[in-house]
Amino acid sequence: MTRINEHVHVLEVPLVAKTPVRVTLVTGADYAVLVDTGTKQMAPAILELIREAAGELQRVRLVINTHAHHDHIGANHQIKTACRSLLCAPVETIAWIEDFEVHYREFCLVAPEVLPDAPWMREEALSILDMESHVDLCPQEGDLIRLGSGVELHVLALPGHLKAELGFIETATNTLILGDALINNGITDLGPMFHGYQRAAAYKSTLRKLRSLAEEQRFASVVSAHLPLVDWEGFVELVDRAESFVSKIESDLLAIVEEKEDGTLKIVWEALCEKWGYREEFRGLAMVMTHLDLLVAANQVRRSEAGTYRIA
Ligand SMILES: [Zn+2]
Numbered sequence: 001m002t003r004i005n006e007h008v009h010v011l012e013v014p015l016v017a018k019t020p021v022r023v024t025l026v027t028g029a030d031y032a033v034l035v036d037t038g039t040k041q042m043a044p045a046i047l048e049l050i051r052e053a054a055g056e057l058q059r060v061r062l063v064i065n066t067h068a069h070h071d072h073i074g075a076n077h078q079i080k081t082a083c084r085s086l087l088c089a090p091v092e093t094i095a096w097i098e099d100f101e102v103h104y105r106e107f108c109l110v111a112p113e114v115l116p117d118a119p120w121m122r123e124e125a126l127s128i129l130d131m132e133s134h135v136d137l138c139p140q141e142g143d144l145i146r147l148g149s150g151v152e153l154h155v156l157a158l159p160g161h162l163k164a165e166l167g168f169i170e171t172a173t174n175t176l177i178l179g180d181a182l183i184n185n186g187i188t189d190l191g192p193m194f195h196g197y198q199r200a201a202a203y204k205s206t207l208r209k210l211r212s213l214a215e216e217q218r219f220a221s222v223v224s225a226h227l228p229l230v231d232w233e234g235f236v237e238l239v240d241r242a243e244s245f246v247s248k249i250e251s252d253l254l255a256i257v258e259e260k261e262d263g264t265l266k267i268v269w270e271a272l273c274e275k276w277g278y279r280e281e282f283r284g285l286a287m288v289m290t291h292l293d294l295l296v297a298a299n300q301v302r303r304s305e306a307g308t309y310r311i312a
Helices: 040-054 076-083 091-098 100-108 119-126 200-216 232-259 265-276 282-297
Strands: 008-016 019-027 032-035 060-064 086-088 144-148 151-157 166-170 175-177 221-223 301-303 308-311
Touching: 008 040, 008 221, 019 040, 019 151, 032 040, 032 144, 040 076, 060 076, 076 086, 091 100, 100 119, 200 232, 200 282, 221 232, 232 265, 232 282, 232 301, 232 308, 265 282, 282 301
Parallel strands: 032 060, 060 086, 175 221
Antiparallel strands: 008 019, 019 032, 144 151, 151 166, 166 175, 301 308
């Protein structure tokens, strides 16, 4: 357990390669809130964190999933049951949390003609999830969660990495708590794959929003699920690096579309994976799809009726 400050505690376990996954416990005088539940294997350690930092398990009234990716909701059922808490998540993500077939389909089968259903994908997506759980509450931008003694979570909407994602500003300690709103390719080693984003336009807006938040407020600490724990300066640097990652993907895609004139989605995606030396898997494929959509909408790339791409 890492104590960020009097009210914010973090549990970190290794996930893949050199990258950890974290869950965050925020404690107030009246109750506590757990942000994300990591993987199903983390449940005993999370319960230990709660006992250590909050005392009684039932002090955790709310368990909030920042977003519905499998490494953020994995222990939902075990924690919700043990703490008898309400499970909260963005309204757009209910189906991923309550129905793992929908989760699998929308996370992994983004273009089945390019990357069809396969046992390795099912294993990768579903093996760290415990059980489907009922979502009780859906926080949204502007909501205020008041934990007592001035500890307050201001809810932020930070979509793009997935179609919906939440972040929080804890005001008493000036802490920003994020899930994956700052994706980490090129920052920490997540293994050879694109962590990526499923909604390119929304993700670009989210990065601008995080930058203007940093201009307004000098956060004492910024916690995110997979990135190093940072102060304000470190946060600004992470925003810079996340923005340059998106720009790099955009310029790489434009160069590939130009080079592979009339290339299909499969050809463009494979070329991008090859360029970065990354695995051909669903997260990268979803990122290429949404970014190509954005380039088509901006009239920089043209998509033919047959689904091939060329520079407009
Ligand atoms: Zn994620």
